[in-house]
């Protein structure tokens with residue numbers, strides 16, 4: 001069945017003796033599909049003062065220990081800080097997190113190491129024995145471990161680190177992206193591929209929780225450092241998408257950038273503080289809806305322009321009340337989605 005569509009069913013009841021009733025008609029509407037703003041984004045933890053999931057799935061994490069949320073001056077917003085002792089986050093297992101392919105992407109800063117553990121757990125979803133985990137051994141080359149099913153093995157376990165020279169040097173922020181694309185496991189650091197290993201198969205399922213900052217299965221192995229902007233996708237991002245995610249914080253809000261760029265000449269100033277001016281070539285015979293999405297894909301504004309208002313080839317919107325961050329300006333012309341253009345509010 002299609003989403004947001006009315007369906008009419010003919011219904012017939014029967015009693016225990018098998019006597020049939022007359023037909024009755026029943027009309028039902030299917031619900032709208034969940035739209036997390038980016039294709040395949042199934043979880044997003046911005047860590048802005050809590051461990052809530054910003055996608056409409058709302059798979060919120062529960063904090064344990066004395067984690068703190070601290071400001072990140074160079075990037076803006078807040079990050080979650082684990083002190084390496086009894087701090088962790090657990091989010092419930094959820095069906096949207098189970099997929100054949102996956103991408104896990106996040107900012108990480110290592111603050112310290114516990115010499116008694118061979119490795120600290122950064123993220124874990126079903127562990128090495130069921131689905132995937134991301135860990136940090138003493139050598140500080142972050143490790144991507146996946147468990148997949150292929151023609152030869154039901155549980156093919158692959159382990160790979162970020163390779164010599166790609167240590168997560170303490171006290172610096174690094175952007176890590178882990179991909180399982182059905183053929184390979186791939187590690188990206190700051191948008192660049194640093195290691196790749198054959199890991200054929202589809203990821204296995206798990207009924208365990210999504211853990212952050214410690215070993216959620218056996219306990220302990222606490223991570224000492226900070227995480228930010230954790231995003232999980234139910235698909236393998238391409239090299240270009242990983243790069244875009246690193247530079248802009250998003251894979252693109254389903255932007256049809258070429259389509260929109262043929263009609264919109266310039267959006268300025270960008271970054272902006274108060275107003276955003278759109279210089280365009282819309283013909284002035286159709287109305288326009290401008291939608292504004294924040295970085296998590298949530299719509300935060302809608303501004304309507306009549307056909308007559310488009311005649312001057314220039315429109316503007318007031319962004320004074322938006323909080324600082326990355327946004328996407330989405331153009332809907334007479335009901336048709338023309339695509340989006342990103343902008344930054346300072």
Ligand SMILES: [Ca+2]
Nearest residue numbers: 046047077078
């Ligand atoms: Ca944040």
Ligand SMILES: [Ca+2]
Nearest residue numbers: 065066083085
């Ligand atoms: Ca603690």
